[in-house]
Amino acid sequence: MIAQGVELHNVAEAEPCKLTTGAILQRYPREVREALGERGRFISQQASGCELRFVTDAANVRVALTALDDDGDVMVFQGEFFHSHHRLKAGVLSVLHLEKKLDPEAASGLVSGQARFSPLVWRVFLCRYAVSFHGVETFGHPLRPPMPGEVPGKRWLSYGSSITHGGAALNNYNSYVQQAARRLGVDVLNKGLSGACLCEPQVADFLAAQNDWTVMTLEIGVNMRGTVAPDEFRRRAAYLIDTLCVRHPDKPVVLITVYPNVRTYAAEPDLESRNEAAYNAILRELAGGGRHKRLHLIEGSDVLTDFSALSWDLLHPSDYGHTLMGENLSRLLAKVMA
Missing domain, CATH: 3.40.50.1110 (SGNH hydrolase)
Structure with a gap:
């Protein structure tokens, strides 16, 4: 799924949030979630393994998220390379300021044929909490989702x-x-x-x-x-x-x-x-x-x-x-x- 120039990986629906602004990233669509038992209805909203993926030449990027039901971790990668760890507080809109630290050209030469992801791809990895996605700020620089060849084919x-x-x-x-x-x-x-x-x-x-x-x-x-x-x-x-x-x-x-x-x-x-x-x-x-x-x-x-x-x-x-x-x-x- 693509929204605001960002690939929403592992997301079946980006649903307007009733509790705050933005869109809840749902791994299951509403008609399936509402057919589950009581536990399944809220567990299915957890964004485990969902990712925001995008490519930009911006040196600085901001990503706005709100964890809805629990505090939780956000892991950020440039391609396969770990960039930073962040902690969301439940009910608080959090803005992650990310500085481009990896040299994608140097990294590409070192991991050619070994890495699943191009080092050009920002990956904001979400964990076990429901989350509302508000947007990505690139300060005027172009923003696009990854292309085939920049992410795994399988x-x-x-x-x-x-x-x-x-x-x-x-x-x-x-x-x-x-x-x-x-x-x-x-x-x-x-x-x-x-x-x-x-x-x-x-x-x-x-x-x-x-x-x-x-x-x-x-x-x-x-x-x-x-x-x-x-x-x-x-x-x-x-x-x-x-x-x-x-x-x-x-x-x-x-x-x-x-x-x-x-x-x-x-x-x-x-x-x-x-x-x-x-x-x-x-x-x-x-x-x-x-x-x-x-x-x-x-x-x-x-x-x-x-x-x-x-x-x-x-x-x-x-x-x-x-x-x-x-x-x-x-x-x-x-x-x-x-």
């Missing part, structure tokens, strides 16, 4: 739970999805829904309607295991998978079983641990038997290979865990994308 659409959403990472840019993408040389469209990944048909239809992705991963199950019976999980998962694979028969869709957690190894299995095991068996069954030619399955235990990489809740990975998962998943996805 895109990975990731749908999943809070773990995919970046849960427990100290910064969303450190999440396993972002780390794997860096290693794969691809862009990310993060559609994770913390505590609200319930495979609703409206979400399935929305994801299937997207055409700007190269590979898609579905990390599903953990948010449903306490409330959704295995037969209902099968119905929802099958609809999601079939809808995607029929619409995109030549694109790889990758199922990921539940990442190992405390319930996986419960000494006395309860409802959640029994459902988790049943869900994983269902995903293996749906992926097998030639159901769809580009449907693949990755075991969560092949991604999270060190149980001590979890945080205190024994569910969400620590920063080390996200790094480990990014390394392992990038290697496994590379085989799928080959």
